[in-house]
Amino acid sequence: MASRRILRYRLLILANISIIWVVFAFLFLYNIILINKDDMKGHSLIIFSLAFAIIGFIVSAALVFYLKNAFRHYPLWISILLKMLLAFGLFLLIAFVMLAGYYAFGQPESLNDFADIFYREVFLSKAFMIFMFDLGIMTLLTIVILEVVDKYGPGGFWGMMRGKYVNPRIENRIFIFVDINNATTIAEKLGHTKYFRLLRDFFAEITIPILANGGEIYQYVGDEVVLSWKNTPLNKQRCFKFLRQSFFLLKRREPKFMKRYGICPTFKAGIHSGEVTAGVIGVIKKDLVYSGDTLNTTARIRSKCHELEESFVVSGDFLHDFSTPFAYRVNEIGEMEFKGRSEKEKLYSIIFE
């Protein structure tokens, strides 16, 4: 029951991968046709190449859509091998079906003769071997690309390719620190491994509201996840929506969590916005880093949640120049010192109506 949002995001990635596939398919197919020029003089070239193209397309679609998560719990190399085996089996199956179709519509010879010819002329030909090899490489590449894109997060891979943060730049961003309530207590109760699974499920659940509201997952810091948006009024609204959607989503998922862990996680969040310097840091381990007081302040606002006994605490900087949307209520609940400012700044709580 993958959500529509995630599906759409995956489809986007798939569209990009398909473009790569098509480019490669042309290159490979061209090679194959050139090689088998002599062998194929008697056959019709167009049908042959079309058949290869169709088979390739079906196999790749199956790989990308159905097999992506099939062997998730195995090591990557085993899952790659298994997937390639499955692809090979599928390829044979489709080839046979197409052969039967070709026989039914065209050839007057007996099926046995035809199959014989097929095996000798197609299955054992160099072109077929090369095609299988190419298919293997493409499969490998697809799996690796899918994995790597997930490491960078949405837009991250593209940003890296574009060199967006090659030179550090100052950006005005919104940050939300999201943290599970009573993490230590839950961890002690469940044991650490089970707690880790809970954490993983929690992060998986809030992925949907994050995607739906265009948020960027900046970093996981222990049990905390740091989300970020560009600072625009629209995105501020999205932040509010994100909080609301995650809150109710977790409520809806309560039975599932209760069954699995005997506990349903709730979360607290600190929200702040301001200027940060964004850039890529590191030599052997490169990462996009936002640096600045804004982040430290957000972390401190998040830790105020506990103190003030509020789930969602937001800074005055965030609410400044922004009229709170319908269905949310904002109350002043306290003050806090900000680094580098002489006066204390106000803090507000958010309540859903």
Added chain:
Amino acid sequence: MISRRVLWYRLYLVLNIAIIWVLFSILFLYNIVEVDKDVLARRRLSFFSLAFAMMGIIVAGAEAFFLKDMFRKLPIWLSTILRMTLTFFLFLIVSVIVVFAYWIFRHDGGLSFIEFEKEFVQNILLTPSFLMLMVDMGFLAFLSILILEISDKYGPGGLRNLIRGRYNKPRKENRIFLFLDINDSTTIAEKIGHEKYFNMLHDFFADITDPIISNSGHIYQYVGDEVVICWQNTPRNKVRCLRFIRQAVEVFKRKQDYYMKEYGVSPTFKAGIHAGDVTVGYVGIIKKDLVFSGDTLNTTARIRSKCHELKHPYIASIDFVKDFRIPRGFQANEIGEMEFKGRVEKSKVYSLELI
């Protein structure tokens, strides 16, 4: 000026990439040879393919060692195009030299060099196989650049762990953690401006890479101005952890002049060290990352923040110091106590002195 350690690490990467190159080039070369069977029928195949392979190696070597950092400040797609253009010219130069050598050694007096060259251009440079080779080379060059970039994102060993599926199921590990933080970061940032401060941060993390690699540390993550480094918890790694601090201190002492000249300040750092159990595994769907979870990390962060309070740059917990004979050149002195979550009694913390 890349340090030797980083160079070794890169060499190891290049070796891995070279294996991929060889695999691909066999496939491509095979294709090309098959395609141009007719053209090649009257020539010596082995000689021809050897020449191609040689050119490939020269070009690949230049790519990996000289061109990698050349366009570092440009976007990847632009630097790829530039590098490919350079590669193409290099290829042309090398091929002309090879042809010239061929002409000298196989000269039978029949053809002049000009004629020979003309024949070369007509028969090799303008053939489909040559075009295909260029496309293949471009593809491989692009792939190499991408692999280098991606393995840097994962950090050393990260990609291998992913492929081996080491953390597919969350597992418990006993690890040493070191939180390292620049002293007075806020003051420095205010003094030199945020953009310049970020550049200093960049240099700081770049300079610290060397001691990390040479003591086989693993960079877990960057959290703001902080970097979290970890090791498996073994006595040997504890020694390495201490050695790392000493080497890092020395690196910044050596580079003091550079930092003073460039930024007007010379960064120093504080560090908190702790050891204990953590759960390691992947989290996230659209952003997947390896995460260490557990109180050990929070405690390490708190120990690091004690540095400021106790006015000592390097502080280690009793969990790190116990069961371990402090090696010569270091000294651990008890300087205070601190509450640890889930423990009734307060635990001791030690300051580390470098002697």
